[in-house]
Amino acid sequence: MTITSTAPSLIPTTDEDPFSEAVLADPLPFQHRLREAGEVVLLERYGVYAMGRYDTVRSALLDWQGFESSAGVGITDFRAETPWRPPSLLLEADPPHHNAPRSVLAKILGPRELRSMAPRWQADAEALVDEVVARGTEFDAVESFAEAFPLRVFPDAVGIPDEGREHLLPYGDHLFNAFGPENFLVEHGAPHIGEHSAWVNEQCARDHISSGGFGDAIWAAADRGDLTTEQAPLVVRSLLSAGVDTTVHAIGAVLHAFATHPDQWARLREDPSLARVAFDEAIRLEAPVQTFFRTTTREIELGGVRIPERRKILMFLGSANSDPRHWHDPERFDLARDPSGHVGFGMGIHQCVGQHVARLEAVSLVTALARRVETIELTAAPVRHLNNTLRAWKTMPMRGTLA
Ligand code: HEM
Numbered sequence: 001m002t003i004t005s006t007a008p009s010l011i012p013t014t015d016e017d018p019f020s021e022a023v024l025a026d027p028l029p030f031q032h033r034l035r036e037a038g039e040v041v042l043l044e045r046y047g048v049y050a051m052g053r054y055d056t057v058r059s060a061l062l063d064w065q066g067f068e069s070s071a072g073v074g075i076t077d078f079r080a081e082t083p084w085r086p087p088s089l090l091l092e093a094d095p096p097h098h099n100a101p102r103s104v105l106a107k108i109l110g111p112r113e114l115r116s117m118a119p120r121w122q123a124d125a126e127a128l129v130d131e132v133v134a135r136g137t138e139f140d141a142v143e144s145f146a147e148a149f150p151l152r153v154f155p156d157a158v159g160i161p162d163e164g165r166e167h168l169l170p171y172g173d174h175l176f177n178a179f180g181p182e183n184f185l186v187e188h189g190a191p192h193i194g195e196h197s198a199w200v201n202e203q204c205a206r207d208h209i210s211s212g213g214f215g216d217a218i219w220a221a222a223d224r225g226d227l228t229t230e231q232a233p234l235v236v237r238s239l240l241s242a243g244v245d246t247t248v249h250a251i252g253a254v255l256h257a258f259a260t261h262p263d264q265w266a267r268l269r270e271d272p273s274l275a276r277v278a279f280d281e282a283i284r285l286e287a288p289v290q291t292f293f294r295t296t297t298r299e300i301e302l303g304g305v306r307i308p309e310r311r312k313i314l315m316f317l318g319s320a321n322s323d324p325r326h327w328h329d330p331e332r333f334d335l336a337r338d339p340s341g342h343v344g345f346g347m348g349i350h351q352c353v354g355q356h357v358a359r360l361e362a363v364s365l366v367t368a369l370a371r372r373v374e375t376i377e378l379t380a381a382p383v384r385h386l387n388n389t390l391r392a393w394k395t396m397p398m399r400g401t402l403a
């Protein structure tokens with residue numbers, strides 16, 4: 001990182017591009033340079049203020065009044081440009097408008113509500129594992145597990161029809177790319193996002209939602225007056241936008257962590273209750289959701305740097321989760337660590353409301369796999385799937401030995 005100015009009144013600045021193919025493929029060296037350069041570093045290419053240290057990211061996440069979400073959590077300032085789709089009522093909203101949609105979704109996706117689904121998701125995970133190992137002990141962990149399991153359980157849990165579910169992954173992939181700048185990744189998704197969006201928006205209508213699922217519970221909240229009938233479809237859209245690509249790449253992260261740390265897999269097999277901490281430790285270490293933006297609502301001073309009002313700031317969640325100023329031996333995947341406090345799910349009023357869904361999916365799958373498979377190992381180098389926001393794998397060739 002070339003620091004072009006370090007005088008106290010001037011801001012550490014870099015001309016590096018965190019959304020370049022090279023940095024997206026291997027972000028750790030850039031993130032180290034970013035943390036070393038200071039609490040806040042100006043990315044001169046985008047005029048954006050970047051934060052890579054744990055304490056600075058955590059304080060920005062908690063200060064929703066100073067760092068707002070309602071101007072968008074991507075690089076686009078909704079006050080200056082029209083968003084590519086109507087803004088999210090949760091992710092891209094602040095109190096008071098954020099309150100009702102958040103309260104409704106928090107109840108529907110809460111740990112208590114999900115408890116009744118745990119046996120079914122555990123059985124689905126065991127069925128999937130049996131099907132995969134029946135075909136042989138060599139498999140691609142992305143295709144066979146990370147993609148297959150969320151798509152097997154989540155759309156049914158929302159209550160949308162079977163027809164057209166292939167739109168879900170590419171819709172989410174473009175959504176997460178669109179939080180970043182209009183680079184090669186956004187250009188790649190642009191030609192088809194219209195058809196993916198049309199299908200997603202259609203599924204949010206009440207007449208597409210079957211009874212008993214998350215979608216039905218959202219529409220029931222509208223019947224009770226906890227939401228308006230205009231808000232209900234957008235809250236269902238939040239589930240379809242957030243609910244698949246995130247968990248796909250989270251499960252990929254967990255499986256990659258275990259495949260590269262066989263001693264931790266052995267520990268998990270001895271004590272399956274470690275699956276929960278393994279999930280959070282993998283989210284801390286890999287951070288499937290790497291970054292989110294905010295917009296300053298006033299001039300804010302951080303780390304000796306004065307950030308003007310109405311400027312975009314970029315929080316590197318993955319970098320914060322690997323900051324040696326906060327974490328001991330941060331690059332180590334360690335089931336003995338207490339990963340609580342990690343910012344892989346954000347923190348504060350926007351902290352991930354779907355984390356219990358994600359955790360239940362991952363714990364169900366990993367527990368089922370650990371029961372059937374004694375060891376897992378990579379049989380070839382896994383290949384990254386590049387995205388402006390998500391840290392993801394395209395392929396992960398693996399071999400297991402049956403228990
Ligand atoms: C392991 C998978 C996941 C990760 C790493 C993740 C990460 C995050 C992060 C970092 C935020 C904070 C955004 C911000 O501060 O601007 C967030 C918010 C959110 N997440 Fe997730 N997420 C995951 C899965 C899910 C799932 C499965 C759902 C839905 C079923 C979901 C729904 C949401 C919603 C609705 C918000 C906005 C909450 C609000 O603004 O009040 N997420 N997530």
Ligand SMILES: O=C(O)c1ccc(-n2ccnc2)cc1
Pocket residue numbers: 088089090091237238239241242243246289352354
């Ligand atoms: O409301 C939306 O469209 C929306 C809400 C949340 C996410 N998200 C990001 C990470 N976890 C969830 C993505 C999209």
